[in-house]
Amino acid sequence: MITTLIFMTHLVQAEPAAVKPTDSQAALYAALKVREDAPACESLAVHSTDLANDLVWLVDNATQPPWVGIRAAECVVKHHHTAQAELIKSWMVSPEHRGLAILTLGLLDRLPAELSQQLKTAALAGPLADEVKQRTVAP
Amino acid sequence: MSSMRWIPFVLIATGCEDILSKDPGLGYTDGEAVTESGVAEIRVDITGSDSSFLLTADGDHYVAVDEIRDPDGRQVFYWDDWYSEPTSLTSAVWPLDNEMVLNWPIRGEEADLSPGTWTVTLAAIEPSTGAYQNGSKIDYTVQTKDDPSFNNANVNVRLVYTEGVDDLAEVTEAVDAAIERWTEIWAPMGLTPVVRQTSSSLDGDLPYAGNGSESIYETTLDSFEDEITLIFGETIDGSNDYLGVAGSIPGTLTANTRSAVVMGWIANAGADGRFSELDISIMGETMAHEVGHFMGLFHPVEQSFDRWDACDDTPQCTSSSVCEDQLGSNLMYPAPVCDLTTCIEQGDLSDVQVEILQRYTGAL
Numbered sequence: 001m002i003t004t005l006i007f008m009t010h011l012v013q014a015e016p017a018a019v020k021p022t023d024s025q026a027a028l029y030a031a032l033k034v035r036e037d038a039p040a041c042e043s044l045a046v047h048s049t050d051l052a053n054d055l056v057w058l059v060d061n062a063t064q065p066p067w068v069g070i071r072a073a074e075c076v077v078k079h080h081h082t083a084q085a086e087l088i089k090s091w092m093v094s095p096e097h098r099g100l101a102i103l104t105l106g107l108l109d110r111l112p113a114e115l116s117q118q119l120k121t122a123a124l125a126g127p128l129a130d131e132v133k134q135r136t137v138a139p
Numbered sequence: 140m141s142s143m144r145w146i147p148f149v150l151i152a153t154g155c156e157d158i159l160s161k162d163p164g165l166g167y168t169d170g171e172a173v174t175e176s177g178v179a180e181i182r183v184d185i186t187g188s189d190s191s192f193l194l195t196a197d198g199d200h201y202v203a204v205d206e207i208r209d210p211d212g213r214q215v216f217y218w219d220d221w222y223s224e225p226t227s228l229t230s231a232v233w234p235l236d237n238e239m240v241l242n243w244p245i246r247g248e249e250a251d252l253s254p255g256t257w258t259v260t261l262a263a264i265e266p267s268t269g270a271y272q273n274g275s276k277i278d279y280t281v282q283t284k285d286d287p288s289f290n291n292a293n294v295n296v297r298l299v300y301t302e303g304v305d306d307l308a309e310v311t312e313a314v315d316a317a318i319e320r321w322t323e324i325w326a327p328m329g330l331t332p333v334v335r336q337t338s339s340s341l342d343g344d345l346p347y348a349g350n351g352s353e354s355i356y357e358t359t360l361d362s363f364e365d366e367i368t369l370i371f372g373e374t375i376d377g378s379n380d381y382l383g384v385a386g387s388i389p390g391t392l393t394a395n396t397r398s399a400v401v402m403g404w405i406a407n408a409g410a411d412g413r414f415s416e417l418d419i420s421i422m423g424e425t426m427a428h429e430v431g432h433f434m435g436l437f438h439p440v441e442q443s444f445d446r447w448d449a450c451d452d453t454p455q456c457t458s459s460s461v462c463e464d465q466l467g468s469n470l471m472y473p474a475p476v477c478d479l480t481t482c483i484e485q486g487d488l489s490d491v492q493v494e495i496l497q498r499y500t501g502a503l
Binding site for chain 2: 018019021029030033034035036037038059061062063064065066067069070071073074096097098099100101102103106
């Protein structure tokens with residue numbers, strides 16, 4: 001009886017099945033997790049034939065080490081912002097993606113003016129507005 | 140006041156006390172040398188109680204160490220023994236810049252300092268041709284430590300927040316907790332980080348410390364001469380790619396353009412911009428890792444798996460899987476060992492790695 005209870009407790013506490021990366025996602029993850037000398041975004045193409053989507057997968061699924069998602073997102077914003085514009089906009093209004101919103105705010109001047117303005121406007125109308133004002137309004 | 144803030148408060152108070160009566164326990168000399176036949180000899184006077192010295196040079200041309208001789212004239216270090224080797228002992232052997240830093244001794248394998256005049260020969264090298272330069276001026280400083288024990292040491296660190304970052308409570312609380320993790324990692328090695336926290340008006344986007352920067356030079360001018368400077372901002376070199384960078388291996392305790400470790404908080408907090416317990420633990424490991432570089436440690440194996448440190452007790456593995464097995468828990472491993480959502484603790488150091496940390500002149 002006790003054994004059964006312990007077993008059932010474990011069932012209740014069991015984590016959802018872990019996501020499994022594809023070979024290309026695993027290769028990107030390995031490349032991005034180093035502490036220093038992160039690879040340039042341009043060099044990541046050798047690991048994936050569907051780079052933008054694999055990077056987005058890492059943003060969504062690789063929470064550790066914390067910089068993997070950040071580095072992947074930076075490559076998405078710098079090099080895949082047209083195809084991923086809606087996704088990037090969603091980060092700007094999501095408290096769960098605060099780090100990505102701050103990252104994107106720092107890259108606005110590298111984006112096309114129209115997209116940059118759209119992202120800023122969305123952020124200013126969302127729950128991260130105070131944060132955005134601190135970082136985008138000139139003193 | 141939360142308990143989280145209490146420890147740093149004490150440390151800040153200790154720092155204030157130091158300002159009133161600071162006795163760093165470091166000897167200091169400086170001078171200027173001019174190269175003949177491409178090299179200049181720097182004399183380092185060692186007393187009976189001196190246990191290591193830190194030589195910092197700044198030349199008209201690139202500077203690298205050529206050789207070191209003990210007071211009896213014996214050669215104890217020669218550049219060509221390390222220059223092209225796949226094992227790294229000190230970056231002072233490579234002409235990388237006008238600034239050069241050498242700590243001696245490095246490992247236990249190098250003999251302890253004997254009293255008398257040591258001679259360090261420095262080469263001045265033209266970067267574009269690699270040719271030795273005559274008549275090249277080299278300014279230098281020598282710091283010596285009077286600490287007979289290589290078993291226990293405090294490492295004084297001045298943590299400088301860039302403008303506004305010290306107003307972000309979640310960041311300063313995470314930093315405080317990360318310092319606790321760093322302290323826990325070092326404790327078994329007899330090392331204690333003593334961190335004095337200060338504010339600054341520095342821009343939150345920090346320079347890449349390895350490239351050198353006037354702002355690093357100016358910031359470290361305000362650090363005590365026995366303090367490692369750790370600058371904590373938002374980003375590094377306009378990017379979130381970098382979580383931490385050490386200026387050089389080893390780094391200097393006197394002010395130059397690389398005399399700091401820099402860290403950015405955004406890359407350490409991750410996509411959600413909030414510090415989880417694991418984020419904080421890994422940030423503490425990153426602090427210990429980067430300061431470890433600054434005190435002279437290389438990665439036990441580089442990411443290319445074809446270069447290693449000069450510690451004979453860290454295996455020379457040659458593949459990712461084998462290296463993660465053998466060295467994955469080592470503090471200086473180049474990447475954390477994780478599986479997308481969790482990471483193993485990285486707090487181990489080999490005996491020889493500890494020898495290097497304990498011999499750093501700033502370990503008092």
